[in-house]
Amino acid sequence: MRISLVFEKLRPYLRYLPWLALVLGLLCIAKLVEMDYVVRQKFDGQRWRLPSAVYARPLELYVDAPLREEDLDRELQELGYAQVNRPQQPGEYHEDKGDYTIHRRSFLFWEAPEDAVTIRVVINGDRVTRVEQGGTAVPLARLEPLKVGGIYPTQKEDRKLVQLKQVPQHLIDALLAIEDRDFYDHWGVSVKAVTRAMVNNLRAGHFVQGGSTLTQQLVKNFYLTSERSLKRKLVEAIYSVLLELHFSKAEILETYINEIYLGQNGDNAVHGFGLASEFYFGRPIESLSLDQAALIAAMANGPSHYNPVRYPDRCFKRRNRVLEIMLEQKKITKEEYESAARLPVKVRPSLRWMPNRFPAYLDLVRRNLQRDYEDKDLAEEGLRIFTAFDPIAQWKSEKAVSEFLVAQGKAAGKLQVAAVIVSDTGEVQAIVGNKVPSYQGFNRALDSRRSIGSLAKPAVLLSALSDPAHYTLSSLIADDPIRVPLGPGQVWEPKNFDNGNHGQVSLLTMLTQSYNQATVRLGMQVGVKRVRETFMKLTGMDAVPNVPSIMLGSMGMSPFEVAGMYYTIFSGGYRTDLKAIRGVQTRDGDPLKSYATKVQKVFDPGVMHLLHYAMRAVIFEGTGRSAFVYMPMDLHAAGKTGTTNEQRDSWFAGFTGDKLAVAWVGNDHHDPTNLTGSSGGLAVWAKIMAGVSRKPLTLQTPPGVNYQWVDNATGMLSSSNCLGVRFLPFVNRSQPTELAPCNLPDPSSQPVPTTTGTDDKVFDWLRKFMD
Amino acid sequence: MEVSFSRMRSPMSRLTSFWFAITASLGLAFMGGCVHSRDAEEAEPEEYHESQPLPAAPSMLLESAEQHFAQGRLTMAHSQAERVYRLEPRNYRVIFLLARIAYENKSPEDAEQWAYKALDALQPQFTAERRKVWEFIATCRRDQGQIDAAEEALREAHRLRKD
Known part of the structure; x- marks a missing residue:
């Protein structure tokens, strides 16, 4: 009765029903069109935001290359190579008493792609003595570079795109076996799979299996959220059908293989089988073995639940379940099943491939890139960035810093350390920005601008030596109290570190003993303007204060800027912008930009030779003498200590024949450290050099420079037979012309050696004699 | 004291x-x-660095770089030359090749600076090489509009010819 009443009431409106249906139908169609558009747009366009990959330098292997076994071991380990008895696949190596057989992976190098190849390297001591490639002796081979980090978008996803043809068939079979065995038969949604899942869940009494197809899983990851609702399921099903309508099974499968989340690498999500195979097994996807393929497919369902490091037993069962299904589906033989199922779950020895493990260096790379690229492009275009980063130099530097801090005991708590290591071509090879090198915050190597103290003195000496008519290394200058008027009522009275006066000293002694008074006197004679110009030429910076205190390093500079200044000295008078990046490619390997080395001649090589001589004397007989406590005596070097007021900063900057390093020790609050340049910066520097440098500094005399014996006390010409003399270089015939009276050795008295860099040799001689 | x-x-x-x-x-x-x-x-001053026979690895790379350069493939020539420079940073041949590559890349200022470095890597008795570099410097200077400086470089080259 009531129903008929309701019907009667609605009767006038029933004539609108077809219209209502039409509107609803149109709305549905509009929604479908919109969903169709969304599906196609995302699939047709760029599917992923690919972070840029930052690569270290490739390790060059050639006869006589400086390389120790421990360093090659570490490099291979970090590259994810597995040590085996017989290397058969890329990513494996064998070592026997310095004889390495390495099955190198293929890699798209900066210059050209190189296929996977077997390289044999023999190391004897600290040198490579033989290199073979593919069984033939070759002059040169190289390892692929270590990926040292990336530049990521806000959502930290990382992946390595692969094409379906690169994926081994057994990986596809394993994936389809465990995730979607009807993949090639359904239209995005599989009623069979849903039914099978329901039956299995009912049998188990709880949820054990889902009925989603690969297409549905892809849709969920690609277009939808992880919300669990009926509406979301419905939308997922519609999207899946649309996707299948527009795209082939191969395209969908390839996208799934690149999209699937497979674990976590530090802060970054590991997506896709391409990256996962490198992350977990250290090998390209093409060379995954059956058990590895089954394991990686097993993880697709829940990479946290099936984390092979945390839950190896659980993974073992799941992997073998995958293998069982493959056997049931006749995708593998019984023998293949048995041999694969027997193998333990094994991933890389150490999943240390943490992104951005070297934050100080990556910081420099990022800053350099920001001059040429938009942040968005860096984070999303998958650029390949090739750098000069040398992981071996970085590890050695970090070790040196760590050892130094341990030696400081409790005092280390307040200390901070920064260091920059540069090659002889001006490439930045390593940076330590914090005493905890993995710290991602304030980068002291780049941003901590501190007074450089006596590191400025070579610039004062260089200003003088650039005027050879008036100044030579043997010129005398008074190291007595000096008053420098600064302005009305202001006078600057610099003191020596020992508060003493040393009378007339040669310019050489002034530098080796780091006398402040003599340096300021010399600087004032030469002129603040010229000293400032020298600084500007050495550093390439315009912002050098026009004040006398620059002679004692009052201006703030970062360790990186000091490295730039000292590189000009190291290179014999050629300034260059220190380089971290060698080149940038697109994700496909097309070059975008090559960062060419540029040089600019700013000083005469003859004058620089004199400065090298003096800075070498700093290490042999001056304030840098304690370097040889930490590094071998035959690693000749040149450098300068730097200590600022109240020992707030302890610096050392110097170079050997192949490396320049700058080390700073201090603290962020500018408190006194009780360290001098010798006990702080120098110790770090020398430890670093002992680890990274293989070539002693040799003084090569350029044209226009000649050596003469000079009397130390008077600076006048002398002879090798006299006492108290040394053999000094002069430019442009600027040597003294007057002869000093000759003090001949007295045979009855104790001999007094007098020259630079020889006293320890005398001791060696004596010790040998006594032994 | x-x-x-x-x-x-x-x-x-x-x-x-x-x-x-x-x-x-x-x-x-x-x-x-x-x-x-x-x-x-x-x-004692050591022999000043100059073009000594290169070890096998840099020698191979340098030949490859020179071939690329001769065939006008400047990008490849440059990347190979930089690779050699990293192995042998004081070798005259590679430094002068970098100078020539910079010049071909329309950068006579950079080329001139590399040429100075090449000169510094040569001993005085290598007059033919030094003359070649001075002539190159003259060309670089002329391209930068420094006519007098170019003349000066040519005079230096001429002086070496007489020597």
Whole structure:
């Protein structure tokens, strides 16, 4: 009765029903069109935001290359190579008493792609003595570079795109076996799979299996959220059908293989089988073995639940379940099943491939890139960035810093350390920005601008030596109290570190003993303007204060800027912008930009030779003498200590024949450290050099420079037979012309050696004699 | 006051007079001569770096770089030349190749600077090479509109021709 009443009431409106249906139908169609558009747009366009990959330098292997076994071991380990008895696949190596057989992976190098190849390297001591490639002796081979980090978008996803043809068939079979065995038969949604899942869940009494197809899983990851609702399921099903309508099974499968989340690498999500195979097994996807393929497919369902490091037993069962299904589906033989199922779950020895493990260096790379690229492009275009980063130099530097801090005991708590290591071509090879090198915050190597103290003195000496008519290394200058008027009522009275006066000293002694008074006197004679110009030429910076205190390093500079200044000295008078990046490619390997080395001649090589001589004397007989406590005596070097007021900063900057390093020790609050340049910066520097440098500094005399014996006390010409003399270089015939009276050795008295860099040799001689 | 004196005395004083007597008796004159000859050895100018035969690895790369350069493939020539430069940063041939590549890349300023570096890597007696570099510098300067400086470089090249 009531129903008929309701019907009667609605009767006038029933004539609108077809219209209502039409509107609803149109709305549905509009929604479908919109969903169709969304599906196609995302699939047709760029599917992923690919972070840029930052690569270290490739390790060059050639006869006589400086390389120790421990360093090659570490490099291979970090590259994810597995040590085996017989290397058969890329990513494996064998070592026997310095004889390495390495099955190198293929890699798209900066210059050209190189296929996977077997390289044999023999190391004897600290040198490579033989290199073979593919069984033939070759002059040169190289390892692929270590990926040292990336530049990521806000959502930290990382992946390595692969094409379906690169994926081994057994990986596809394993994936389809465990995730979607009807993949090639359904239209995005599989009623069979849903039914099978329901039956299995009912049998188990709880949820054990889902009925989603690969297409549905892809849709969920690609277009939808992880919300669990009926509406979301419905939308997922519609999207899946649309996707299948527009795209082939191969395209969908390839996208799934690149999209699937497979674990976590530090802060970054590991997506896709391409990256996962490198992350977990250290090998390209093409060379995954059956058990590895089954394991990686097993993880697709829940990479946290099936984390092979945390839950190896659980993974073992799941992997073998995958293998069982493959056997049931006749995708593998019984023998293949048995041999694969027997193998333990094994991933890389150490999943240390943490992104951005070297934050100080990556910081420099990022800053350099920001001059040429938009942040968005860096984070999303998958650029390949090739750098000069040398992981071996970085590890050695970090070790040196760590050892130094341990030696400081409790005092280390307040200390901070920064260091920059540069090659002889001006490439930045390593940076330590914090005493905890993995710290991602304030980068002291780049941003901590501190007074450089006596590191400025070579610039004062260089200003003088650039005027050879008036100044030579043997010129005398008074190291007595000096008053420098600064302005009305202001006078600057610099003191020596020992508060003493040393009378007339040669310019050489002034530098080796780091006398402040003599340096300021010399600087004032030469002129603040010229000293400032020298600084500007050495550093390439315009912002050098026009004040006398620059002679004692009052201006703030970062360790990186000091490295730039000292590189000009190291290179014999050629300034260059220190380089971290060698080149940038697109994700496909097309070059975008090559960062060419540029040089600019700013000083005469003859004058620089004199400065090298003096800075070498700093290490042999001056304030840098304690370097040889930490590094071998035959690693000749040149450098300068730097200590600022109240020992707030302890610096050392110097170079050997192949490396320049700058080390700073201090603290962020500018408190006194009780360290001098010798006990702080120098110790770090020398430890670093002992680890990274293989070539002693040799003084090569350029044209226009000649050596003469000079009397130390008077600076006048002398002879090798006299006492108290040394053999000094002069430019442009600027040597003294007057002869000093000759003090001949007295045979009855104790001999007094007098020259630079020889006293320890005398001791060696004596010790040998006594032994 | 030379600090090296006092630094020597301190460790020396740690030796016993017995050993001093022995060393002294062995002949101080000899020892003095030894010290001086060591001094000379320590500071003696070494042969100035110049184009010595390259080891196999950089030699192979340099040949490849030169081939690329000769065939006009500047990008490849440059990347190979930089690779050699990293292995042999003081070699005249590679430095001068970098100069020529910079010039072909329309950068005569950079080319000129590399050319100076190439000159510094050569001993004075390599006159033919030095002349070639000075002529190259003249070209770079002329391209930068520095006509007088270019003339000066040519005069330097001419002087070497006469030598």
